[in-house]
Amino acid sequence: MIRAVVFDIDDTLVDFSGATGRGLLAHLATTRAVRPTDAEQYLALWRHLEQIHFTAYLRGECTFTEQRRRRAREFCATAGFPLGPEESETDAWVARYLEHCDEAFTLFPDVLPALDTLRHAQVRLAAMSNSDRAYQHRKLTALGIRDRLEALVCCDDVDGVAKPDPRIFHAVCDRLGLAPAETVYVGDRLDSDARAAIAAxxxxxxLDRTGDGQADVPTITTLDQLVRLLPARTVRKGS
Ligand SMILES: [Mg+2]
Structure with a gap:
């Protein structure tokens, strides 16, 4: 019996990649002219550095705030407009970037209908993320869905344990008072979301929003397919 669906947040509920890309370019455009060819290179560099420094954070090598600083400093240095040595200058640069991202964050259009339908089917709802709790709480609140989620578990809630480690999956199940077998986890990453959840x-x-992938796990391309998937597996309305 499935009793709860737990969602990944970034690029599952929230268009994180789209918003951070738009946020970065809007931020850069306040201080310099950004040609289309520059924009592509800036975005590629930002994504590359995001991967490197966020992974370092997940390995416990730095704090969530510090990985942002490292990414900003390396990005600006590589792009040819290095930040000064003062930490306050880096923090101000990051803060302006985040303000632009905040303005750009949106829910994917299938999110609210899926939450409504699952709730109607008496499925409990939660979110779990490798990112920082305060950041994710603020983001979900601003987008109007934090109070629809019974639980929010983030990496810093569990001493830095991150997906694909089974302990963070078990932490959200414990928060809901459910067994792993009673819980679905859906996310946009095949290995660290879907396969890791199964292993736990x-x-x-x-959730393969591109529809290009093939995998040996239950796969959906939009969240409304999740709703259709569940009753056939285990959800019984009202029980
Ligand atoms: Mg994700």
């Missing part, structure tokens, strides 16, 4: 004993579902 949950039903892992891969």
């Amino acid at each position: 004993g949950l039903t892992g579902v891969w």
